Structure formats: structure tokens, C-alpha cells
Amino acid sequence: MNGRSLAQQVFTFASARREVALAAFLGVLLVAVALRAPAYVAPSNIKNVVIDSSVLCILVVGQLFVILTRGIDLSPAANLAFTGMVLAQLSQSHVGLPAVAFIVLGCLVGLCLGVVNAALIAGAGVPPIICTLGTMVVYRGLIFILSKGAWISAHDMSEPFKSFPLETWLGLPNIVTTALLVIATAAVFLAYSATGRSLYAVGSNPLAATFAGLSVRRTEFLVYCLSGLMAGLCGYLWTARFAIAYTQAAEGREFAIVAACVIGGVSIAGGKGSVGGAVLGALFISVIETALPFIKVSPFLQTAIFGAVILIAVAVNSRAERSKGRLILPSTESASLRIALSAREQAR
Amino acid sequence: MSAMARSRNGTLTVLGRWEAMLVLLLVLVCTLNAQLSPYFLDVDNLLDSTFTFAEKAIVAFPLAILIIGGEIDVSVASIIALAAVMMGVCADAGGGTAMIVATGMVTGLLAGLVNGWLVTSLGVHSIVITIGTLSLFRGIATAIVTNGAFATFPPGLFFFGRAYLGGRVPFELVFVLVEALAFGVLLHMTVYGRRVFVMGNNVQAARYSGIATARYKRVMFAATGLFSGIAAVFLVSRLGSVRLNIAQGWELQIITMVVLGGVSIAGGAGTILGVVLSILLIGALMFGLALINMPGLIVDLCLGVLLIGAISLPRLIALLARRRIF
Numbered sequence: 001m002n003g004r005s006l007a008q009q010v011f012t013f014a015s016a017r018r019e020v021a022l023a024a025f026l027g028v029l030l031v032a033v034a035l036r037a038p039a040y041v042a043p044s045n046i047k048n049v050v051i052d053s054s055v056l057c058i059l060v061v062g063q064l065f066v067i068l069t070r071g072i073d074l075s076p077a078a079n080l081a082f083t084g085m086v087l088a089q090l091s092q093s094h095v096g097l098p099a100v101a102f103i104v105l106g107c108l109v110g111l112c113l114g115v116v117n118a119a120l121i122a123g124a125g126v127p128p129i130i131c132t133l134g135t136m137v138v139y140r141g142l143i144f145i146l147s148k149g150a151w152i153s154a155h156d157m158s159e160p161f162k163s164f165p166l167e168t169w170l171g172l173p174n175i176v177t178t179a180l181l182v183i184a185t186a187a188v189f190l191a192y193s194a195t196g197r198s199l200y201a202v203g204s205n206p207l208a209a210t211f212a213g214l215s216v217r218r219t220e221f222l223v224y225c226l227s228g229l230m231a232g233l234c235g236y237l238w239t240a241r242f243a244i245a246y247t248q249a250a251e252g253r254e255f256a257i258v259a260a261c262v263i264g265g266v267s268i269a270g271g272k273g274s275v276g277g278a279v280l281g282a283l284f285i286s287v288i289e290t291a292l293p294f295i296k297v298s299p300f301l302q303t304a305i306f307g308a309v310i311l312i313a314v315a316v317n318s319r320a321e322r323s324k325g326r327l328i329l330p331s332t333e334s335a336s337l338r339i340a341l342s343a344r345e346q347a348r
Numbered sequence: 349m350s351a352m353a354r355s356r357n358g359t360l361t362v363l364g365r366w367e368a369m370l371v372l373l374l375v376l377v378c379t380l381n382a383q384l385s386p387y388f389l390d391v392d393n394l395l396d397s398t399f400t401f402a403e404k405a406i407v408a409f410p411l412a413i414l415i416i417g418g419e420i421d422v423s424v425a426s427i428i429a430l431a432a433v434m435m436g437v438c439a440d441a442g443g444g445t446a447m448i449v450a451t452g453m454v455t456g457l458l459a460g461l462v463n464g465w466l467v468t469s470l471g472v473h474s475i476v477i478t479i480g481t482l483s484l485f486r487g488i489a490t491a492i493v494t495n496g497a498f499a500t501f502p503p504g505l506f507f508f509g510r511a512y513l514g515g516r517v518p519f520e521l522v523f524v525l526v527e528a529l530a531f532g533v534l535l536h537m538t539v540y541g542r543r544v545f546v547m548g549n550n551v552q553a554a555r556y557s558g559i560a561t562a563r564y565k566r567v568m569f570a571a572t573g574l575f576s577g578i579a580a581v582f583l584v585s586r587l588g589s590v591r592l593n594i595a596q597g598w599e600l601q602i603i604t605m606v607v608l609g610g611v612s613i614a615g616g617a618g619t620i621l622g623v624v625l626s627i628l629l630i631g632a633l634m635f636g637l638a639l640i641n642m643p644g645l646i647v648d649l650c651l652g653v654l655l656i657g658a659i660s661l662p663r664l665i666a667l668l669a670r671r672r673i674f
Contacts, residue, residue, distance in 0.1 A: 072475070124660040124667065127613045129475070133600055134656040141649025149643070247645065255479050268473045300494045304487025310480035311466065318470040 018265040018317070019276045022132030026284055032118030033287070037294040047173075051166070053286035054179035055080075055234045055241070059253070060260045060282040061186045061275060062230030065223040067261055068199045069143035069216075070189075070206070071128035073224065074254045075117060078139035081249035083109045083235025085143050088152040088245035091161035100165035102236050110232010111225060113139060118224035122217045128224075136254065143247045154243035175237050182230065187275040199223065256306075260285050263313040285309075327348040366610035369662070370625040374632060381636035382418075388639060395517060397635040399509075399586065400606075402427075402520040404598060405627045406579040407583040408605040409531040411574040412623045415606055416535070417568050418615030419474040421463060424576045425598035426485035431455040431580035433489040436498025436590040452581040453574060459485055460573015464566035474569075482599070488591060489528025499589040520582055527575075532620035533592035544568070548615030604655050606632055 032039040059076050066073045086109050087102050117135055120126045154162065165175035172180075190196040201209040202219045210216055239245045264281025266273030288309055292302050374417045381388040388394075407424050414421055431452045438451040463481055467474045511519040535541035547554040548563055555561045584590055609626035611618030630651065 081578065105479050120656060120660050124663045126656065126663065130607055130613055130659055131656060134652040134659075137600065137648040137652035138656070141645045141652065144643065144645040144649075255482065258476075258479060259483075262476050262479075265444045268476050298491070298494075301487070301491045303483050303490050307480050307483030307485070307487050310483060311477070314472055314476055314480060315470055317467075 013102070017279045019274065019280060021282045022264065022277065022284065027281060029284070029287060029291075032172055033291040033295060037291075037296075040294040044265050045268040049286060049290050051173055051175055051241070053283055054175045055238050056253075056256065056260065056282045056286055057179045057279050058182050058230050058234050058237070059257050060264070060278045061182055062227035063257045064186070064273055064275060064278040065190075065199060065260050065268055066128070066204045067266050067268060068270060068273055069220055069223050070203050071121065071220065071223065072132065072258065072268070073117065073227045074129065074152045074258075075113070075131040075136040075139060076234070076257060077228060077250040078143075079110055079113045079228055079231035080235040080238055080253075081245075081247065081251070082113065082139045082146075084141050084239030084249055085147050085152070085230040085247075087161070087236050088239055089146070091158040092152065093155050095158045097158065097160065099160045099240075102164070102240070103233065104162055106131050106232045106236030107229050108232065110235055111229045113232070114225045114228015117228060118221040122221035127177065140247065140251075147245070147247060149225065149247060150238065152245040153331055157240075157243060162240055163244050165237050175241060178233070178237065182233070183275060183279055185225055190275055196223070197220075202270075213302075256285055259306075259310045265317055284313075349497035350623065359414045367619065367622050367625055369658070370609070370622060370629055373658070374625060377629060377632045377636060378424075381632060381639065382524055384636060385639040388636070392516065394635075395521065397631060398518060398524075400634055400638075401627060401631045402518070402524050403579040403583045403586075403595075404602050404605060405524045406527060406582065407572070407576050407602050408627060409527055409620065410568070410575045411602060412606045412609065412611050412618060412620065413531065413535055413544055414568045414572050415611050415613060415617060416548045416618045417544040417564065418551055419467065419565060419568065420603075420613070421460075421478050421569060421572050422475060422599050422603070423459070423463060423478040423482040423485055424572060424602055425595045426482045426489070427456055427459040427573055428580045428583065428595040429489040429575040430459060430485040432584050432590045432594050433493050433498070435501075435580065435584050437492060439498060439501045439505075443501050443665055445650045448501065448505055449508075449581050452583065452584070453577040456577015456580060457570060457574040460570040460576070461566070463573060464569030468562040468565050482597075493590065493592055495592065496499055497591045501584065501588060505585050506588065507585065509582045509584075518591075520586075523582070528620060528624050535620055540564075548612075548617070550616075601630075601651065604651055608658055655667055 026176070030041065033263075039045060059080070062076060063073055083106050087106055090105065091097065091102065113135070117128075117132055120131045121128050140185065166173050168174070169177060188196075188311065190199065196216045198209065198219055201212065201214055202216050206216045209219075238250060260281035261278050262268065262281070263284055264273070264277035264279070266278055266281075285306075288306065293299065297305065367466065378388075388619060407428070411421060411424060434455040435448050435452045437446045443451065459481070463474075463478060466472075466477045466481070470477065507519070509520060513519055513522055543554065543559050543564065546557070547564060551561055580595075583595065587594075605627050606618075606623055607613055608630065609618065609623035611623065633650060633654065634647055637650060642650075
């Protein structure tokens with residue numbers, strides 16, 4: 001009798017805290033994979049999985065900021081590839097540059113590309129999906145112009161450039177430490193800083209946020225800058241980790257980034273989501289992607305399984321995300337508020 | 349989405365109708381092309397150049413209506429790939445031309461029905477659902493074709509993508525024009541079309557005024573899937589083979605066609621005429637760039653700049669005008 005109510009309690013707790021449910025599911029998945037292929041959970045392999053998921057985790061945090069404000073950024077993968085190419089060329093021409101310089105420059109280059117998105121979206125009012133769809137192909141094209149289609153491979157890159165991500169400090173590879181730092185900073189930023197909270201406010205109800213004195217545009221501007229900055233940082237880490245820079249680097253990852261957020265319970269309608277959930281979503285995708293070869297699933301099946309997993313996760317999450325169908329008053333209210341707001345803007 | 353919700357009223361007042369700007373751009377691109385190459389203004393050349401965008405245009409019209417209705421489908425290229433692969437499977441199994449064509453169309457229709465069913469039953473934004481089915485459909489196609497190819501099709505199939513009517517006009521082009529006309533009438537002259545606009549502007553108001561919004565959505569997704577299947581028929585017919593990367597990246601080009609045509613991504617606004625003009629503009633631009641031997645990635649870059657420029661410039665001008673800088 002007690003057992004059943006306990007199970008119910010656990011279920012209620014788990015469905016209330018999506019992160020807990022997702023973490024539990026991730027654990028079950030790991031156990032299932034381990035039963036089929038024990039080699040997967042060997043410490044050396046787990047280490048590799050964590051290293052390879054670091055970049056995705058950082059990218060997902062950037063995407064989280066954007067999606068929280070009801071936006072979407074499809075350009076981080078292209079941004080990553082562009083920044084990686086710029087830095088790889090720099091490491092060729094300036095052999096003496098230390099790793100720190102590449103990190104700073106990577107962030108700056110990424111930030112610049114992010115500012116382009118931010119200016120178009122927050123400044124000119126271009127819908128985020130259109131803008132970032134456009135900049136995505138533009139950035140790819142720019143890499144092609146920059147590199148003339150050529151690859152930069154390991155032996156063309158300088159030693160400090162290549163070695164930083166996998167060098168260990170306090171027993172952790174730098175790439176993992178960087179990801180942990182970004183995750184921790186983002187979690188504190190979102191939970192405890194006024195600016196971080198304003199992301200939720202703007203995403204939940206832009207109009208109410210405006211009346212509360214928050215600038216929707218400034219918040220939007222900030223998130224696309226941050227997303228660009230993270231993508232730039234990843235541009236360095238990715239390129240140095242795999243020691244290769246080419247035009248199609250990380251192509252198609254934009255969908256994995258958005259999917260990780262969705263799996264992690266971040267609402268595409270804005271205002272809902274946490275760093276923990278998003279990072280768990282990223283880990284989930286990393287585990288699926290790396291485990292499939294271990295349990296001898298044909299690589300040709302991976303894309304289909306990936307798609308099915310996204311849809312299942314969406315279906316599971318949908319109960320929480322379903323829009324309430326009978327809210328007539330709130331929308332009428334928001335319509336009248338919008339009229340009031342536009343009247344105010346015209347008076348100005 | 350706050351940014352998405354901004355209407356293009358500003359655009360309309362500053363530059364007149366969106367379509368007027370597209371015509372202007374089209375004239376500009378054609379003039380430039382004619383300057384670049386003496387071969388541009390050749391009627392047969394121009395007619396043949398329509399092959400480069402005809403299959404994408406076939407999908408652009410139903411997708412435009414879907415976007416006007418407030419939804420989006422980013423899985424269209426994956427549906428084309430899946431339908432093409434199923435056609436290959438059918439041909440390998442000894443199916444005749446009619447059977448292969450039916451397979452392509454039915455596959456597309458089924459995929460569209462799946463999208464529509466998922467969107468309406470889960471109540472999640474369609475971009476999330478179709479990002480999932482984008483992977484799923486492409487993944488099933490990949491699992492079937494692996495690293496091989498389907499290259500044997502009955503000669504009868506080649507009519508669709510290679511035939512000329514009257515010896516000059518490609519059959520594909522005629523199909524696109526007839527389709528545009530049919531969808532134009534459907535969207536702008538029937539009650540069904542008006543309801544789509546209502547749904548795009550306010551889906552709840554549409555529901556409360558008695559429109560079966562879920563059924564409309566399912567039909568719109570099914571139509572987008574069906575026409576993706578038809579596009580696959582034309583594509584396979586023209587290429588004569590199906591490989592893993594068939595129609596890769598087309599979703600972006602097709603969505604670009606729709607949005608550049610003045611269809612609001614937030615729903616509720618847009619015209620078929622605008623989409624036709626944007627297809628012609630993109631076609632002319634791609635043809636011109638091909639004439640001066642631009643690599644594919646640069647062509648994509650130009651399309652991206654065109655898309656962002658066309659959407660943001662009028663908004664910027666309106667913004668500056670309001671601040672009385674002009």
C-alpha cells in the first residue's frame with residue numbers, strides 16, 4: 001500500500017521536475033546500452049563521450065537563451081565552422097599565438113557574427129527563423145570564399161592551437177572544464193541575475209515585460225549576441241579538438257542543437273526551460289549518437305532513430321506544452337494591451 | 349513569437365505593394381544577366397533554365413498556403429527524398445510507370461498525413477514536429493538506399509521531367525503554371541482560402557467562429573506532402589537516378605522562395621502572385637550566377653543575402669522614416 005503511494009509520489013515528482021525524469025531516463029538508457037555492449041560504459045569511452053558532448057552542451061546553452069525569448073537561432077553551426085576556419089588560418093600564419101588568444105579571438109569572431117543576427121532581428125525586426133536561416137547560408141558561403149574550398153588539416157595547425165582542448169587541468173580535459181564553466185555561469189546567470197530573469201519575462205509575455213519596464217529589443221539583442229559568442233567559442237574548441245577546418249564543418253548540427261533543447265523540456269513558445277534540462281537534452285543526444293555504433297546499429301539507421309527519438313520526446317513533453325484551448329479572455333486582453341501599446345508608440 | 353508577430357504594414361506603406369518590389373528586383377536581375385551574357389535573353393535558354401527550380405516551385409505553393417495558415421513544414425526535402433527512394437524500390441520490384449508515379453505520390457501524401465496528424469494531435473508548434481520528421485523521413489530513405497543508388501527506371505517515366513510541349517515549353521513548367529493558377533484561385537477566390545487567412549491571423553478566433561482548424565491543418569500538411577511526392581516524381585524522372593543526397597538542403601531554398609514572395613512567416617498574409625514572382629526572381633538570379641560560373645555555395649550565399657536584404661531593407665527604411673531621419 002505504502003509502496004504504491006511512494007511510486008505515485010515519485011511519478012508526480014518526476015513529471016513535475018522534468019530534469020529528474022530526463023536524468024532517470026538517461027540512466028536507464030545507459031544501463032540498457034551497457035547490457036548490450038559493456039565496452040560503452042568503460043571509463044575511457046565515457047570520457048570520450050563526455051569530451052565529444054562538451055561542444056554540443058555549450059551550443060545548447062546559447063540556443064536556450066534564444067529560445068527562452070521565443071526566438072530560434074539556426075546559424076550556430078555555420079558560425080562555428082566560420083570561426084574555426086578563421087582561427088585555423090590564424091594558427092597557420094601566426095604559429096606563436098597561445099591558446100588563450102585563440103579562445104578570446106574565437107569568442108570575438110563568434111560575437112561579431114552574433115551581432116549581425118542581433119541587429120537584424122532586434123534592430124530591423126526580421127523574424128528570427130528567416131534571419132538565421134539566411135545568415136546560416138551566408139556564413140557557409142563566406143567560409144568558402146575565405147578558404148577557397150580548401151581544408152586545413154592537423155599538420156597545418158600550430159601545436160598550442162591543437163593541444164589545448166585535450167590538455168588536462170585538475171584531471172579534467174580543458175574542453176570539459178570550459179563546458180562546465182559555461183554551464184555553471186549560464187545557470188547562475190539565468191537563475192539569479194536580473195538580466196537572466198528578464199529572458200524568462202520577455203519570453204513568457206513580451207507585452208507584460210514591456211509594461212514592467214523591460215526592453216524586449218535589448219533582451220533579444222543580447223541573446224543573439226550570446227548565442228554567437230558561444231558558437232564562436234565552440235568554433236575554436238571543435239576545430240582544435242578534431243584538428244580540421246573545412247566548409248561543411250558541423251553541417252546539419254543546427255537541428256541537433258534545437259532538438260536537444262526540445263528534448264530538455266525547453267518550450268519553443270518561450271519563457272520555459274532550464275540550463276539543466278537543455279544540457280541533459282544535449283547529453284541524451286550525444287549518448288544516442290555514440291551508443292548506436294556500439295550496439296551495432298547500422299550507421300544508415302542513425303538518422304531515422306534520431307528523428308524518432310525527437311518525436312517521442314516531443315510527444316512525452318507535449319502534455320506540458322499543449323496550449324490551453326479555452327483562454328478567450330487573456331488573448332482579448334493582450335489584444336487590447338497591444339492596441340494601447342501601439343497607441344503609446346505612435347504618440348511618441 | 350514577438351519578432352515574428354510584427355506585421356509588414358510598414359513595408360506596404362513605404363514601398364507600395366511587396367509584389368511591385370519583386371518585379372523591380374526581377375527586372376534588375378534580368379537586365380544585369382543580359383549585360384553579363386548575350387545568351388541570357390534566348391527564349392529556349394530561358395525556358396530550359398526553369399528546370400533548375402521547377403521541382404522546388406511545385407512544393408512552394410502548398411507550403412505557402414501552409415505558412416499563411418500559421419504552420420510550417422521544414423521536412424519537405426526529406427519527403428521528396430523518401431518518395432524518390434520509394435519510387436526506386438517500386439521500380440526495382442518491377443513496377444510500371446503508373447505504379448512508380450503512384451508510389452511517389454502516395455508516399456508523399458502519407459508523409460504529409462503523418463506531419464498533420466502529429467501536429468494536430470500533440471498540439472506542439474509544427475517547426476518542432478517537422479524538425480523531427482525531417483530526420484525521420486530522411487533517415488528511412490537513408491536506411492533503404494544505404495550507399496547504393498536506384499538507377500533503372502522504365503523509359504515511360506522520363507516523360508514528366510524531360511518532355512517538351514509543342515517542342516519548346518518544358519512539361520514541368522506548364523505543370524507549375526497550372527498549379528500556381530489552381531492554388532491562386534483556391535487561396536484568393538474561395539471560402540477555403542479566406543479561412544486559411546483567418547487561421548493564420550488568429551487560430552483561436554478561427555476555431556471559435558466555427559472553422560475546423562485541426563482538419564484544415566491536416567489537409568494543408570497532406571497537400572504539402574502530396575506535392576512533395578509529385579516534385580519527387582518530376583525530379584526522379586528528370587535525373588533518372590536516386591541517391592542518398594537527393595534534394596539535400598532543398599527545404600531552405602523552398603522556404604526562401606515562399607518567404608521572399610512576401611508570405612508572412614507568422615501567418616495570415618501573403619499572395620500566390622508574390623510566390624510566383626519570387627520563384628522567377630530566384631530562378632533568374634541562379635541562372636545568371638550559373639552563367640558567370642559561380643560555385644554552388646556562393647549561389648546559396650547570394651540567395652541568403654537576397655532573402656535577408658529583401659525582408660530587412662523595407663523594415664529599416666520604415667524604421668528610419670518613422671524616426672524622421674529621411
